[in-house]
Amino acid sequence: MHSRYDIIRRNTLKARTLIVKATAAAGSGHPGGSFSMAEILGCLFYKHMRYDAANPCWEGRDRLVLSKGHAAPGLFSHLAISGFIPESEVETLRSLGSRLQGHPDMKCPGVEFCGGSLGTGLSYSVGMALSARMDGLDSRIYTVIGDGESDEGQIWEATMAAAKFKLDNLTVILDRNYVQQDSYTEGVMPLDAAATGPNPNPVAARNDPTLWRTSDKWRAFGWHVIEVDGHRIEQIDSAIRGAKQVSGRPSIIIARTVKGKGVRHMEDNPQWHGKAPSPEMVPIILDELKSQAAVAPSIIAGDMTRLDLEVKRCDGAGPDYIHMDVMDGIFVPTVTFGYEKIRELRPLTDIPFDSHLMISQPARHVKKYAEAGSDIITVHAEVCSVSEFGEIHDYLKGVDVGVGVAVNPQTPIPPWLKEFVPTLDQFIVMSVVPGRSGQKYIYESHQKTRTIIQSLNEHGFGGVVEADGGVNTLNVADCFDDGARVFVGGSSMVGQPDMKQAIDDIRGRISYARQRMLLHRAHSLGGSKLVHDWIALHVVGEQSDTLNKIARESSLL
Amino acid sequence: MPDMRAAYGMALLEIGQNNTNVVVLGADTTDSLKTAGFGREFPDRLFNVGIAEGNMVSMAAGLAYSGKIPFASTYAIFLPGRAVDQIRNNIAYPSRDDRRGLNVKLVASHGGLSVGPDGGSHQQLEDIAIMRAIPNFTVLVPADAASVYTLTHAMVKQYGPFYMRMARSKTAIIYDEYIIPHMQPGKAITLRDGSDCTIAACGITVAMALEAADTLHREGISCRVLDTFSIKPIDNTALEKAARDTGIILTCEEHNILGGMGSAVAESVSSSYPVMVRRLGVDDTFGESARDTQVSDLLAQHGLSSINITKHVRQLVR
Numbered sequence: 001m002h003s004r005y006d007i008i009r010r011n012t013l014k015a016r017t018l019i020v021k022a023t024a025a026a027g028s029g030h031p032g033g034s035f036s037m038a039e040i041l042g043c044l045f046y047k048h049m050r051y052d053a054a055n056p057c058w059e060g061r062d063r064l065v066l067s068k069g070h071a072a073p074g075l076f077s078h079l080a081i082s083g084f085i086p087e088s089e090v091e092t093l094r095s096l097g098s099r100l101q102g103h104p105d106m107k108c109p110g111v112e113f114c115g116g117s118l119g120t121g122l123s124y125s126v127g128m129a130l131s132a133r134m135d136g137l138d139s140r141i142y143t144v145i146g147d148g149e150s151d152e153g154q155i156w157e158a159t160m161a162a163a164k165f166k167l168d169n170l171t172v173i174l175d176r177n178y179v180q181q182d183s184y185t186e187g188v189m190p191l192d193a194a195a196t197g198p199n200p201n202p203v204a205a206r207n208d209p210t211l212w213r214t215s216d217k218w219r220a221f222g223w224h225v226i227e228v229d230g231h232r233i234e235q236i237d238s239a240i241r242g243a244k245q246v247s248g249r250p251s252i253i254i255a256r257t258v259k260g261k262g263v264r265h266m267e268d269n270p271q272w273h274g275k276a277p278s279p280e281m282v283p284i285i286l287d288e289l290k291s292q293a294a295v296a297p298s299i300i301a302g303d304m305t306r307l308d309l310e311v312k313r314c315d316g317a318g319p320d321y322i323h324m325d326v327m328d329g330i331f332v333p334t335v336t337f338g339y340e341k342i343r344e345l346r347p348l349t350d351i352p353f354d355s356h357l358m359i360s361q362p363a364r365h366v367k368k369y370a371e372a373g374s375d376i377i378t379v380h381a382e383v384c385s386v387s388e389f390g391e392i393h394d395y396l397k398g399v400d401v402g403v404g405v406a407v408n409p410q411t412p413i414p415p416w417l418k419e420f421v422p423t424l425d426q427f428i429v430m431s432v433v434p435g436r437s438g439q440k441y442i443y444e445s446h447q448k449t450r451t452i453i454q455s456l457n458e459h460g461f462g463g464v465v466e467a468d469g470g471v472n473t474l475n476v477a478d479c480f481d482d483g484a485r486v487f488v489g490g491s492s493m494v495g496q497p498d499m500k501q502a503i504d505d506i507r508g509r510i511s512y513a514r515q516r517m518l519l520h521r522a523h524s525l526g527g528s529k530l531v532h533d534w535i536a537l538h539v540v541g542e543q544s545d546t547l548n549k550i551a552r553e554s555s556l557l
Numbered sequence: 558m559p560d561m562r563a564a565y566g567m568a569l570l571e572i573g574q575n576n577t578n579v580v581v582l583g584a585d586t587t588d589s590l591k592t593a594g595f596g597r598e599f600p601d602r603l604f605n606v607g608i609a610e611g612n613m614v615s616m617a618a619g620l621a622y623s624g625k626i627p628f629a630s631t632y633a634i635f636l637p638g639r640a641v642d643q644i645r646n647n648i649a650y651p652s653r654d655d656r657r658g659l660n661v662k663l664v665a666s667h668g669g670l671s672v673g674p675d676g677g678s679h680q681q682l683e684d685i686a687i688m689r690a691i692p693n694f695t696v697l698v699p700a701d702a703a704s705v706y707t708l709t710h711a712m713v714k715q716y717g718p719f720y721m722r723m724a725r726s727k728t729a730i731i732y733d734e735y736i737i738p739h740m741q742p743g744k745a746i747t748l749r750d751g752s753d754c755t756i757a758a759c760g761i762t763v764a765m766a767l768e769a770a771d772t773l774h775r776e777g778i779s780c781r782v783l784d785t786f787s788i789k790p791i792d793n794t795a796l797e798k799a800a801r802d803t804g805i806i807l808t809c810e811e812h813n814i815l816g817g818m819g820s821a822v823a824e825s826v827s828s829s830y831p832v833m834v835r836r837l838g839v840d841d842t843f844g845e846s847a848r849d850t851q852v853s854d855l856l857a858q859h860g861l862s863s864i865n866i867t868k869h870v871r872q873l874v875r
Contacts, residue, residue, distance in 0.1 A: 120615040127619020157612035
């Protein structure tokens with residue numbers, strides 16, 4: 001994606017926390033649909049859209065129309081992070097006299113469309129796109145519509161008009177979250193004809209491509225259609241770039257999303273279409289958001305002679321990152337591959353490359369690794385002076401690549417790191433001596449990770465700690481408890497015959513630890529009553545049974 | 558000028574020459590609304606969206622937000638009568654700084670009973686009530702082709718959302734000039750002065766009012782005739798003066814008597830100088846088909862004729 005991945009990821013997370021704070025303060029609002037489009041707006045605001053927050057009406061800007069206007073808290077949060085309004089203002093949401101109305105309103109700088117009445121924003125966007133073309137502007141119009149909103153006939157009137165007028169400066173993103181106010185979309189008014197039935201299930205409908213029919217509709221209307229997982233930043237990014245290349249036709253990105261994404265009890269739950277979280281739950285919800293975890297399989301645990309196939313295996317297994325262990329035979333005794341290989345592998349997947357440079361003199365080589373398509377680059381503290389790391393840090397920040405520091409098991413946090421901590425994206429705690437795959441996790445790394453995180457937090461760390469070395473299903477929960485949030489897996493992921501299953505198993509262990517952590521948090525805030533209330537929110541599927549079990553195991557009930 | 562729509566089309570052509578920001582939208586009625594000529598002259602600035610009025614209105618809003626001056630036209634029954642949500646939320650509501658609403662000009666033809674043969678489904682009798690109730694809109698019902706021509710030019714010069722209603726049928730000539738010098742939104746025009754009664758009319762009923770005034774004049778009853786083409790804003794000053802000077806006001810319009818021009822007049826004088834206001838119009842019902850030769854009969858059935866106006870004035874001044 002030639003990056004900004006980490007900027008988008010971090011700001012999207014921040015947007016979600018602002019959505020929680022805003023709707024909780026307002027006592028009403030629409031968190032579900034705000035969460036489902038958080039990554040979509042993140043990719044627009046922090047990478048693709050041109051705008052000037054100090055001059056919101058700048059003529060050369062790209063335009064964002066939030067046609068599904070009820071997701072206003074989602075828009076306002078991103079406007080706050082982008083500098084259109086102060087962050088503190090989001091908590092005035094829906095309050096008398098506020099610029100932040102219940103639905104987007106031009107009172108708020110950066111709002112281009114007064115939404116609220118569904119189905120009209122796409123037509124309005126068609127007008128904007130026509131105008132931009134008449135004026136010879138190269139501005140793009142981005143329009144976010146909802147799937148419930150697609151019940152409105154006017155969406156399809158506009159769809160025909162945009163095709164008729166060949167509006168290739170218009171990109172629509174459908175937030176396909178499968179939930180509308182009353183119930184699941186496929187029960188209220190099916191968009192995927194094949195997904196109907198006596199008991200339509202959003203999870204099944206989302207995960208089974210044979211049920212998808214929405215794209216056929218748009219294609220039949222003459223649009224260029226791109227389908228993505230609407231929470232995968234790199235996929236949205238790639239789709240937005242793809243849409244820019246299309247000429248003579250408008251584009252739609254069908255983003256399959258989860259309503260309420262990020263807060264488990266809101267996910268796929270129609271109750272959270274238009275309800276605010278209660279204030280007592282806010283601290284737990286914020287912890288839940290902040291504890292999002294990622295997995296990063298390391299391809300050197302596979303067939304080193306066919307790394308292309310290993311990357312494709314990863315692509316099919318759906319990890320968050322692909323971990324690239326670069327070894328030069330000098331800093332570590334082994335040689336794996338260099339930037340040429342990364343460049344060669346880059347076109348095979350959109351999944352971000354988490355490049356871990358176990359090389360000497362990284363300052364001399366980091367540019368090549370960035371240009372080869374790394375999304376995050378981590379260098380070793382052992383081979384950096386403060387000035388060398390400063391150079392690496394500034395260079396990577398300048399080219400929008402995430403920057404990380406790694407330490408070997410015997411290495412403490414380098415004293416010179418302090419000044420970089422607030423802008424550091426990643427910190428890798430090595431739990432094996434680097435050099436080869438398949439080693440056993442060094443137990444002392446648990447305590448070391450905790451100590452390091454405490455120290456980093458004291459200096460304003462906003463990134464994530466990555467556990468790297470010997471992480472598997474047996475210890476990943478402990479690593480999570482230590483505070484690590486990215487988990488590299490060699491033999492435990494790439495080394496397994498069914499990598500998808502292996503990743504799902506590890507994610508299951510992480511989820512267990514995360515739920516347990518949140519139950520402990522509830523307990524510390526409000527005893528077993530709050531634990532009980534927290535569990536009671538989890539009504540979808542078997543969530544509450546699982547939580548009850550964890551709570552009993554942890555003696556919290 | 559032959560008719561209102563031709564005057565509208567001609568004015569648009571002239572405006573389009575001078576102002577490249579002016580664009581026109583139609584909904585499969587560009588030929589009927591006489592906007593097709595604009596499209597022939599400026600093919601890149603006429604957008605025919607097909608039979609999709611809501612889409613047309615919202616598209617016009619998007620164009621206006623981007624700095625264009627869109628004229629969106631079709632039959633009245635399909636504009637306020639169909640797309641009130643889009644008109645309210647996409648055009649009237651968006652406001653930034655001192656700009657209230659977006660700069661869209663909705664111009665509808667086929668207002669009122671005089672639509673004739675197409676019948677009650679097509680006779681828009683509620684549009685003035687609907688449009689008056691929406692903030693930021695200026696609502697105009699011109700009486701003849703010259704008025705349409707003048708007001709089309711006036712709308713371009715004045716920022717803000719406008720609704721102008723035209724009649725389907727050819728209309729009498731009320732004003733001799735092409736550009737009526739004193740005609741501006743917010744001001745009524747006094748067509749006849751008088752002291753016994755005021756007749757306020759708009760659209761095709763202005764001609765009826767003038768004819769009635771002439772008849773009454775011969776009987777020694779002096780009627781003031783106001784062309785209250787500007788229903789919102791209504792001319793409070795002229796109406797208060799009329800109330801003070803004549804003591805009686807009769808209104809006449811091809812619209813439901815609830816919420817139309819007559820209501821606007823009654824509301825105005827009730828808070829400035831309350832006098833008797835008699836409202837002639839369609840008595841809270843629907844119209845029906847009438848062939849072109851029978852339109853005056855249909856209007857008369859609903860009390861819209863110079864004879865009926867005359868009868869009511871005689872009653873009132875007695």
